Amino acid sequence: MIKNSLEKIWLFDYDLTLYGAEERYVINSLDHRISLFVQKTVGGDFESAHKIRTEYLERFGTTLAGLMAMHGTNPDDFFDFIHEPEYLIYPKKSPDKLALLQGLNGLRFVFTNGRHDWSEAGMAHMGIDSAIDGVLDLKQLGWVGKPHDSAYEKAEGWLRQRLAQMDYAMPAYPRDIILLEDSLRNLEPAHRRGWTTVLVNPTVSAPDWVDYCIPHLLDLPSILETAEK
Numbered sequence: 238m239i240k241n242s243l244e245k246i247w248l249f250d251y252d253l254t255l256y257g258a259e260e261r262y263v264i265n266s267l268d269h270r271i272s273l274f275v276q277k278t279v280g281g282d283f284e285s286a287h288k289i290r291t292e293y294l295e296r297f298g299t300t301l302a303g304l305m306a307m308h309g310t311n312p313d314d315f316f317d318f319i320h321e322p323e324y325l326i327y328p329k330k331s332p333d334k335l336a337l338l339q340g341l342n343g344l345r346f347v348f349t350n351g352r353h354d355w356s357e358a359g360m361a362h363m364g365i366d367s368a369i370d371g372v373l374d375l376k377q378l379g380w381v382g383k384p385h386d387s388a389y390e391k392a393e394g395w396l397r398q399r400l401a402q403m404d405y406a407m408p409a410y411p412r413d414i415i416l417l418e419d420s421l422r423n424l425e426p427a428h429r430r431g432w433t434t435v436l437v438n439p440t441v442s443a444p445d446w447v448d449y450c451i452p453h454l455l456d457l458p459s460i461l462e463t464a465e466k
């Protein structure tokens with residue numbers, strides 16, 4: 238069980254973690270824009286753009302990394318295009334999630350491979366933005382995100398700085414940094430650094446090294462140690 242204490246740092250992935258698999262249409266709306274951007278950059282029809290996208294994803298880790306390597310794409314141009322609000326769907330309002338997040342002691346941040354405006358708009362739609370203390374996004378990571386080790390190293394540096402500004406000390410133990418993620422691949426480097434890992438995924442079964450596994454964010458209380466226990 239995770240002790241819900243003030244010393245804890247809660248780090249949430251955004252896509253398919255803060256909003257879950259049941260709202261997959263949210264990320265699908267973004268994926269459609271990504272394929273359109275690839276088509277705009279590479280040329281050809283939508284079908285082949287979609288194929289190239291999948292190739293880049295496999296070869297470079299993300300579509301953006303492939304576009305940057307192969308076409309010199311400016312990452313801000315990419316995000317400006319795919320984050321155009323009129324084409325996107327956002328997660329539903331969730332007072333339950335707000336209550337859950339507010340009930341977590343310690344500080345709560347988002348650690349995302351997207352640009353901050355996407356998760357910030359989504360959290361505003363969910364009505365949970367007031368419960369989040371900050372967003373560490375791909376731009377601040379120098380466009381090299383999870384699961385690259387550099388992203389986790391930079392996250393620790395960023396946290397040290399943010400915490401100092403908020404008059405908080407960095408946790409004494411790495412295990413007091415808790416990463417909640419739907420992607421196993423993105424949890425692995427966190428595990429190697431000694432952070433506590435929580436897989437939030439209703440379909441993937443967790444290997445032994447994963448500390449906790451819950452199907453949805455709202456199941457988080459099931460792995461929290463309450464004050465009474």
Ligand SMILES: [Mg+2]
Nearest residue numbers: 250252253419
């Ligand atoms: Mg995710």
